[in-house]
Each structure stands twice: as C-alpha cells, then as structure tokens.
Amino acid sequence: MKLTAYSIMAALVLAGCSSSGTGSGMSVNLGLGGLIGDHVGLGTSVNIPIGSGNKVPQNGVRVLEEQTVTYFDAQGRTSDNAVKGGFRRQLISKRADNEYIVQDFYEDNNRKRTDPIVITRAKLMDFHAHPEDGTLTVYAYNGNIMQQQTYRQGRLVDAKY
Known part of the structure; x- marks a missing residue:
C-alpha cells in the first residue's frame, strides 16, 4: 500500500499555480514534475502571460512589451524625459538584425x-x-491624417497632404 501511494505521488506532482506581476502585466506559472529518490525533484514550468502586457493594436501587430525608445520635444529634438507638447517613440518589436517597428505618439493626449x-x-x-x-x-493632434508619404529604396515616390 505504501509503495502504491508513494508511486502515485512520485509519478507526477502538480507544483501549483502562482502569479507574478510586473508593472505591465501578470502571468500564471504552472509546474509539473516528478520525484526521483527521496529528496530530488525534477520538473518543468509553463509561463502563461495574462493581463495588460499583451495588446493588439488596430493594425494587427501584436505588442508583447511596449518600450519607449526616446522622447522628442515640440521641435523634434530628443529628450531624456516626457515633454509637454512633445512626442514619444515606442518600440513595438524588433525584426531582423537592424530593423525595428516603432510608432510615435503625442505625449499630451496619448x-x-x-x-x-x-x-x-x-x-x-x-x-x-x-x-x-x-x-x-x-496624424494631426486631433487624430485626422495630416500626411502620407510613400518611400521606395529610401526615396520619396508619392506624397499626399
């Protein structure tokens, strides 16, 4: 009887659930493992993100973690901090070795x-x-399209204002 109960307990042990939060979201961790011998346990864990860390903007690009790359003042000069009347550039994701997907926002109205x-x-x-x-x-401050410029090989080929 002891051997059967010990075998069942040692076969698979659900380590439990825990949640850990950061400023941008939370996650749930599930562990699954088994016991070897009297004192050693082995297992694996799955981290399932939940909460506000995952966002899907209107354009369908999945944002796993937003990071502000830099701030700009009203004249477009870089700044170490947010500036009233300024802008911020956020990193959406990194693609290839040297390519980044970014988006700019108005600091005052987001x-x-x-x-x-x-x-x-x-x-x-x-x-x-x-x-x-x-x-x-x-886009203009009020959300209307201000201009659209199309580039090919770094050169402006079309512009609408």
Whole structure:
C-alpha cells in the first residue's frame, strides 16, 4: 500500500499555480514534475502571460512589451524625459538584425502621431525617420491624417497632404 501511494505521488506532482506581476502585466506559472529518490525533484514550468502586457493594436501587430525608445520635444529634438507638447517613440518589436517597428505618439493626449513603421537602428533617435520601403502616415493632434508619404529604396515616390 505504501509503495502504491508513494508511486502515485512520485509519478507526477502538480507544483501549483502562482502569479507574478510586473508593472505591465501578470502571468500564471504552472509546474509539473516528478520525484526521483527521496529528496530530488525534477520538473518543468509553463509561463502563461495574462493581463495588460499583451495588446493588439488596430493594425494587427501584436505588442508583447511596449518600450519607449526616446522622447522628442515640440521641435523634434530628443529628450531624456516626457515633454509637454512633445512626442514619444515606442518600440513595438524588433525584426531582423537592424530593423525595428516603432510608432510615435503625442505625449499630451496619448494619441498616435504615426502608424507603425519599420526603421533601422540608426534612425531610432531621428524624429524625421521614415521607412526605407513603405508608407509613413502622420496624424494631426486631433487624430485626422495630416500626411502620407510613400518611400521606395529610401526615396520619396508619392506624397499626399
């Protein structure tokens, strides 16, 4: 009887659930393992993110963790902190070795200033950055489209104002 109960207990042990939170979201951790001998336990764990850490913007790009790359003042100069009347550039994701998907926002009302664009690392701190290939859509403070510029191989090929 002791051997059977010990075998069942040692076969698989559900370690339990725990939650850990950060400022941007929470996760649930589930552990599953088994006992070897009298004192050694082995197991695995699965981390399941929950909460506000995962966002899906309107354009369908999945944001796992938003990070502010930099702040800009009203004239487009970089700043170490948020500036009234300024902007912030947020990192949505990193693609290839040197490509980043970023989006700019108005600091005062938290509305988007641009749609997400792909830029290189060298352009991350450049307020006037634009995609090598693609469209840059810039929104006015009130949310209306202010301009759309299309680039191919880094050159402006079409613009609507």
